[in-house]
Amino acid sequence: MTVGRTRWIVGVDIGGTNLRVGRVPLEGGAPPVAVRRRSTRPASGSGQVLERIVAMIRESVAEAGRDNIAGIGLGAPGPLDPESGVVAETPNLGWRDYPLRDLVAEACGLPATLDNDANCFTYGEWWMGAGRGCRRLVGITLGTGIGGGIVIDGEIQHGASGGAGEVGHMSVDVRGRRCACGSRGCVEAYASGPAIAARAVEAIPAGSDCILASLVDGDLDGVTAEIVSQAAAAGDRYAGEVLRDTAGILATAVANVIHLVNPEAVVIGGGVANAGERLLGPIRREVGRRVFGAHMRVCRILRGELGESAGVIGAAGVFRRAHHGCP
C-alpha cells in the first residue's frame, strides 16, 4: 500500500425521506467526506430506491478510486437481520424479506454490511461522536419513529432476533395511548415527531385561536413537531404543556434504560432532538429524580455530536468492525 494513501468505507444511511451516502476513512478520526443527499422517493417503487442507492454509491466509489474503497456499510430502517443482510419489512420503503445487503454488494462489486439505522446512529456516536470511550452506550433517535441501540464493549447488542435496544416501544404508561405496534403507552406513541404534533392538536380546544393554530393559519393538519416547538417558544400554553409532557415521557424512558443497562452515557439524536437543551435540560432533571444517585453520577445524558452524518459514520463503522476488527 502506498504510504499516505487513504482507504475509505462508503457509509449509506437509508431513511424514509432521504438517502445519504458519504466516505468515511477506514481508520476513523475524521468526518465523512463528499456526503451526498437525495430524496428517497419511496413511491417510485422499491426497485427504483435500490437503483438510486447503487448510483450514489458508484459515484462515491468512482470519486475515490475503486482500489481505495474497502467496502460498503448500509444502515436501513428495521426490522432486519444483520447476519443475513435481509430487511424483514420496511413498510415505508416497500421492502419485505428483501436481501438488501447482497443486492447492493453484487451491484457494486464490493463487500457490504447491513444494520438497523438506530444501531448505526449509536455505533457512529460511539466510534466518533458523543459516546467515544464509553464501555456501555445507549443511543436514542427521536424522529418520525423512535429508535434505539445499545453498544457494549464496542459491540452492537442485537439480541436473539435483532430486536434489542427498541427503546421506542418500551411502554411507560401501561394503560396509555395506543401505539401503531399494537401495544399501549409506547414512548413512540407520545414522543415521535408525528405523536407530538397529534397530541398538540388534540390539546387545542375547538375554535381556539391559540398561537399554535395561528402558526398554521388554522389548518391543524399542517402542525409538525417543529411548529409545536416554535409555538411553545412563543408562549403557547397547549404546545408548552405537550412539550413538558414529552420531556417527562422521554425522561421516564431514559431512566428505564439506565435501570436496565446502567450505561456511561445515553446519546440522543434525530430531528426532535434539535430542540437541544430546551428538551435535554428537563429530561436530565427528571431522570435525576427517577434514578439512584450512584447510577446517575456515572451516566451522562448527551445530545449526539455527529448531526446528520451519524448514520453514515455508524454504517461505515459497522462495516469496519465486521471486516477489520474493533477500532
Next chain:
Amino acid sequence: MTVGRTRWIVGVDIGGTNLRVGRVPLEGGAPPVAVRRRSTRPASGSGQVLERIVAMIRESVAEAGRDNIAGIGLGAPGPLDPESGVVAETPNLGWRDYPLRDLVAEACGLPATLDNDANCFTYGEWWMGAGRGCRRLVGITLGTGIGGGIVIDGEIQHGASGGAGEVGHMSVDVRGRRCACGSRGCVEAYASGPAIAARAVEAIPAGSDCILASLVDGDLDGVTAEIVSQAAAAGDRYAGEVLRDTAGILATAVANVIHLVNPEAVVIGGGVANAGERLLGPIRREVGRRVFGAHMRVCRILRGELGESAGVIGAAGVFRRAHHGCP
C-alpha cells in the same frame, strides 16, 4: 487429586428473612447438598448476622472437609460492588459500606466472591435451571422487593456502577404510584408482595365484608400477597382485580425487557411467582400483545426451576466463574 473426589463451592444466599448455605459441586450438574436455613434476625445487629453466616459456612466446610472446598460464593441484597466485595447499603441488614466479601473470606480462610441476590438467582437459573443454554437470559425475582438480572454469553451484566438489570424500578406508569425509591410507577410499587397486599386493601370499600377481609378476620393489616392470592382463588372480586392488574404490570415490564434485551428467555422466581401458571399464563398472553411476533417467538417466559436453591446455586456459580472460568 484423588479420582472421584468431589470438589465443592459453598453457596450463601443472604436474605432479609432467611440465610441459606449449601454446597454445590464445582463441576455443576447436581443440586446443592446439605442446605442449611436459619433466620437472618437482622434486629440482632449486623455483627451478629455476619457471625451466623460464618458459623453456617464453617459447618458446611467441616462436613465436606476443608481440602474439598474451592471457595465461597456470597449473594446479598444490593446495591453492592462485586469488584470490591463491598455492600453499599442494605437497610434491612444494617450494612453500609460493609466489606462483606473480605470479612467472610478472612473469617473462613477461603477465597470468596460477592454478587447481588437477583443476579445470583439469574445466574443460578442460567447455570443449572430454566435458563440453561440461553445466550441471553433475564431473571426477575418477585418478593418483598422486585429484583432483576441479565446474563449474556454466560456473563452477568453489572453495568457501569453495578446497577444493570434493575427491573423493579423500571417505570411502567409515568404518573403512577409513588415508589420508595423516589420515582413513580415502578414495577415494585405495584407487584412486590407488600405492594400487592397494600393495593388489595386499598381496593376494599370501607366496611365491606368481602372474602379477603374475612380471611384475616377483618384485620386488614394482616393481608399478605399470599392471602390476596387465596382470596382471588376463592372468588373475591377485589383481590381478583388486583391480581389481574398485577399480571398486566408485570407483563408490561417483561415486554419492556424484551424490547431492550431481546433474550431467549425470561425466568421469573421469588415468592410471588409461587402463584405459578395463574400468574404466568396472563403475563404470557399480555406480553404477546405487546411484543413483535419475531422477538416473542424466540423468547420463552418461564418460572424458575431451582426454587429456594436458586440463590445458593447462583452464588456458587459466580464464584466458579470468577475462579475457574465459565462453565
